[in-house]
Amino acid sequence: MFDFGGVLVDWDPYPAVAHGVGKAEAERFFAEYDFGSWNYAQDAGRSWDDALAELARTHPHLVEHGTAYRTHFAHSLVGEIPGTADILRELHAAGVPLAGLTNWSDELYHAHAPQRFDVLALLDPVIVSGTEGLAKPDPAIYRLVAERTGRPLSAWVFVDDREENVETARTLGMHGIVFTTAAALRTELAALGLPVG
Numbered sequence: 001m002f003d004f005g006g007v008l009v010d011w012d013p014y015p016a017v018a019h020g021v022g023k024a025e026a027e028r029f030f031a032e033y034d035f036g037s038w039n040y041a042q043d044a045g046r047s048w049d050d051a052l053a054e055l056a057r058t059h060p061h062l063v064e065h066g067t068a069y070r071t072h073f074a075h076s077l078v079g080e081i082p083g084t085a086d087i088l089r090e091l092h093a094a095g096v097p098l099a100g101l102t103n104w105s106d107e108l109y110h111a112h113a114p115q116r117f118d119v120l121a122l123l124d125p126v127i128v129s130g131t132e133g134l135a136k137p138d139p140a141i142y143r144l145v146a147e148r149t150g151r152p153l154s155a156w157v158f159v160d161d162r163e164e165n166v167e168t169a170r171t172l173g174m175h176g177i178v179f180t181t182a183a184a185l186r187t188e189l190a191a192l193g194l195p196v197g
Helices: 014-022 023-032 033-041 046-057 060-071 084-093 107-114 118-122 138-150 163-171 182-192
Strands: 007-012 077-080 100-102 125-128 157-159 175-178
Touching: 014 023, 014 060, 023 060, 033 046, 046 060, 077 107, 084 118, 084 182, 100 138, 107 118, 107 125, 125 138, 138 163, 157 163, 163 175, 175 182
Parallel strands: 100 125, 157 175
Antiparallel strands: 007 077
16 A cells, blocks of 8 residues: 555655745745645545635735745645666565555645556545545545555555654554665565565
């Protein structure tokens, strides 16, 4: 089971904001505002209209910046993380069940990710936090995996770039791997007996 951002997808919000308001204003936005917490609420199910309404209430001078991120979101998807998609394709070809578990806004995921990254089609199911109204590391979103797949969490290897997300997976009985590079992931998966070269 794979996380997306930082594992499969190279995501960086800065280029999206800079595309709309320029580099200097983008730097000011990220220095002044807690983008991570604000964005996490969308990952957990808040709509982007509500997100921008909150920004207008609390930081009205930054509404243009937040709007730029939403409008130019495609620029935040820098590309694939080198090598990880190759591992997915190998596992899929060998018949290994694959699933996705991503913290991602419902609106932005469905509008961009499946069309941009064809490797995501190899994952079934894909559980999107914003669609479910739950986000990692909430244990409830991991339990959805067992419900949707009919396989216990102990049957899954979970790969994520964030330690707190992997730690929750481990406490629920999954085998957790903190992603650093595709080469390291390949070594760890091979050590578990999975069919990667």
